[in-house]
Amino acid sequence: MKHRLGVLFAILILISLTGCGKDIELTVENVSSNTLAIREDETIQVALVDSFDKDYYDIEEFKSFINEEINTYNNEYGSSSIILDSLEKKADKVILILSYANMEDYARFNHVEGQLTTGVGAINFELPESFLNKKGESVAASEALEKDDYKVFVINENIKVIIDGKIVYYYNGDYIDSQTLQADNEEMTFIIYKDKLF
Numbered sequence: 001m002k003h004r005l006g007v008l009f010a011i012l013i014l015i016s017l018t019g020c021g022k023d024i025e026l027t028v029e030n031v032s033s034n035t036l037a038i039r040e041d042e043t044i045q046v047a048l049v050d051s052f053d054k055d056y057y058d059i060e061e062f063k064s065f066i067n068e069e070i071n072t073y074n075n076e077y078g079s080s081s082i083i084l085d086s087l088e089k090k091a092d093k094v095i096l097i098l099s100y101a102n103m104e105d106y107a108r109f110n111h112v113e114g115q116l117t118t119g120v121g122a123i124n125f126e127l128p129e130s131f132l133n134k135k136g137e138s139v140a141a142s143e144a145l146e147k148d149d150y151k152v153f154v155i156n157e158n159i160k161v162i163i164d165g166k167i168v169y170y171y172n173g174d175y176i177d178s179q180t181l182q183a184d185n186e187e188m189t190f191i192i193y194k195d196k197l198f
Contacts, residue, residue, distance in 0.1 A: 024164050028088045028095045035160045036106075038153060040195060042116060044100040045085065046159075052094035059089050066096065073109055081105045103153075113188065114155040120145040125154050125188055131169035134178065144169040144192055153191040158184045165195040 024037040024045070031047040038044060052059070070082045082105060086097040100106040103116035115124055131144040145152070150168060153161065159182075166178050171190040174182040183189035 024162055026085075026097050028086055028090065028097070031095060031097075033160055034158070035162060036155070036157075037162045038103075038116065038164060040164045042102060044103055044106045044116075046098050046100070046106065048096045048098075050094055050096075051092060052089055053092035057094075059087070059094065062094065063087050070098075073105075077105065077108070082109060110157075112155065112157045114153075114157070116151065116153050118151050119148045120152065123152055123154065125190075128171045128190065131171045131190065131192065132175070133169055134167065134175060136175070139169060149194075150192050151195055153193065154188055155183055156185055156188050161189075161191060163191065163193045165193045167191055167193045 023039045023041075026035060026037050026045050026047045031049060033049055035047045036044060037046070052062075066084060066087065070084055074081050078101065081101045083099045084097075085099050086095070088095050100109070103114055106112075107114040113125070117123060120127070127141050127145070130138045130140055133139055151165070153163070155161070160176075161173075161181050161183050163179050163181075167175070167181060169190075169192040170181055172184065172187050173189045173191070176182060181189070181191055183191075
């Protein structure tokens with residue numbers, strides 16, 4: 001009996017750990033504000049939510065415009081650099097969800113400053129002198145960036161950021177939980193994270 005309980009317990013732990021590896025998926029149902037998701041494979045998915053409340057707005061015209069912009073970009077940078085996942089009108093809002101092959105495509109297409117890299121050596125932006133941990137305690141940049149396997153995400157945009165991993169340190173943002181931070185565009189936001197929850 002004890003052996004069976006032990007085996008059952010081990011299976012339960014294994015199932016719960018493998019369930020944590022599932023990619024983040026933004027959908028029309030689960031977003032209410034502009035949101036950027038960084039997946040484990042470093043692809044980027046973004047949901048943009050905006051008002052769509054004028055009588056002369058046409059969702060089909062908007063979709064045609066978006067597809068045209070995506071096709072123009074993909075013809076220059078690669079056929080699957082950007083993919084239109086969803087475009088829907090919900091009440092007086094429009095929700096557009098796009099997937100990008102990487103952060104470079106997102107930054108280039110949207111004309112924003114940003115980067116996703118592993119390790120401090122490859123960061124193209126001036127680093128702040130200190131970061132905050134999840135408790136809001138200040139940590140020197142040298143300490144925050146000492147682990148080479150941590151990933152660093154940098155952006156200058158007012159957007160909610162969801163990480164498929166665990167936020168360890170951040171600069172310029174509102175910490176929501178271990179996977180979510182609200183960035184703003186007052187200055188660069190830095191997020192240092194582990195790419196695995198465990």
